[in-house]
Amino acid sequence: xxxxxxxRLSSKDYVMVFLGLMVLTGxxxxxxxxxxxxxxxxxxxxxxxxxxxLLVALLFMHLRFEPRxxxxxxxxxxxxxxxxxxxxxxxxxxVR
Amino acid sequence: MSSTGAxxxxxxxVTGIDNRKLGMWIFLASEVMLFAGLIGSxxxxxxxxxxxxxxxAGLLNRPLGALNTFILITSSLTMALAVGAxxxxxxxxxxxFLLLTIILALAFMGVKAVxxxxxxxxxxxxxTNLFFSFYFIMTGIHAFHVLVGVIVLSVVxxxxxxxxxxxxxxxxxxxxWHFVDVVWIFLFPLLYLT
Numbered sequence: 136x137x138x139x140x141x142x143r144l145s146s147k148d149y150v151m152v153f154l155g156l157m158v159l160t161g162x163x164x165x166x167x168x169x170x171x172x173x174x175x176x177x178x179x180x181x182x183x184x185x186x187x188x189l190l191v192a193l194l195f196m197h198l199r200f201e202p203r204x205x206x207x208x209x210x211x212x213x214x215x216x217x218x219x220x221x222x223x224x225x226x227x228x229x230v231r
Numbered sequence: 232m233s234s235t236g237a238x239x240x241x242x243x244x245v246t247g248i249d250n251r252k253l254g255m256w257i258f259l260a261s262e263v264m265l266f267a268g269l270i271g272s273x274x275x276x277x278x279x280x281x282x283x284x285x286x287x288a289g290l291l292n293r294p295l296g297a298l299n300t301f302i303l304i305t306s307s308l309t310m311a312l313a314v315g316a317x318x319x320x321x322x323x324x325x326x327x328f329l330l331l332t333i334i335l336a337l338a339f340m341g342v343k344a345v346x347x348x349x350x351x352x353x354x355x356x357x358x359t360n361l362f363f364s365f366y367f368i369m370t371g372i373h374a375f376h377v378l379v380g381v382i383v384l385s386v387v388x389x390x391x392x393x394x395x396x397x398x399x400x401x402x403x404x405x406x407x408w409h410f411v412d413v414v415w416i417f418l419f420p421l422l423y424l425t
Contacts, residue, residue, distance in 0.1 A: 180420035216267030
């Protein structure tokens with residue numbers, strides 16, 4: 136049931152998540168102004184975006200507290216999406 | 232599934248999860264694949280046409296893109312607080328945070344409109360080149376999701392005092408809204424920053 140998921144996070148917790156997302160956004164903007172190579176920048180952009188998405192999914196969307204069927208519904212499309220993107224990249228890899 | 236025998240037939244809702252919530256997650260799963268198609272194609276076509284794509288990306292307004300990222304993440308916070316409010320039975324607070332979320336969503340669309348206006352005034356449209364095709368299609372589909380979010384959030388706000396509006400409805404709208412935020416979290420660095 137969802138009952139036990141209630142009241143797990145306080146408003147303060149949500150504000151902490153928000154601040155974490157802000158820091159990561161600042162980081163990704165700052166990185167784009169560095170002289171890093173194109174491949175590395177794209178890789179880092181994806182890595183930071185994934186970290187932010189994970190924060191949102193686990194805490195804002197309460198995935199951390201959800202029962203297994205919901206975890207499966209949430210994780211499966213992400214795995215398929217990553218496989219799909221890799222599968223259509225036979226020559227032009229994202230990171231070179 | 233259980234080994235205790237046929238006399239213990241499981242009820243239809245075997246997952247113990249409200250069907251509305253399960254339905255929302257299945258819908259979001261299909262949404263993930265929609266955006267995966269767009270993002271996957273963009274990443275590959277970009278890698279294959281790197282010079283043209285990065286030059287075109289440099290024409291985007293980075294500060295406005297960053298501002299919109301800030302706005303949307305803040306709206307995710309207010310949405311999470313709205314869900315927290317109704318879970319604690321505080322409908323006053325629910326209405327406040329729903330209203331803030333709607334205002335932020337409208338602000339996002341306003342900034343997006345300004346950006347589109349700037350691009351159109353310089354004659355950059357979806358027909359300009361591959362980059363702008365992807366830019367307008369991806370941000371357009373995303374903005375459409377924001378618009379749908381505004382409508383749904385407004386309906387929830389209007390019915391916030393009704394007993395039919397239970398925590399699960401708000402939670403579901405929240406799931407959708409956070410997903411729209413996650414999509415932008417990927418679109419922003421992809422389009423504006425690389």
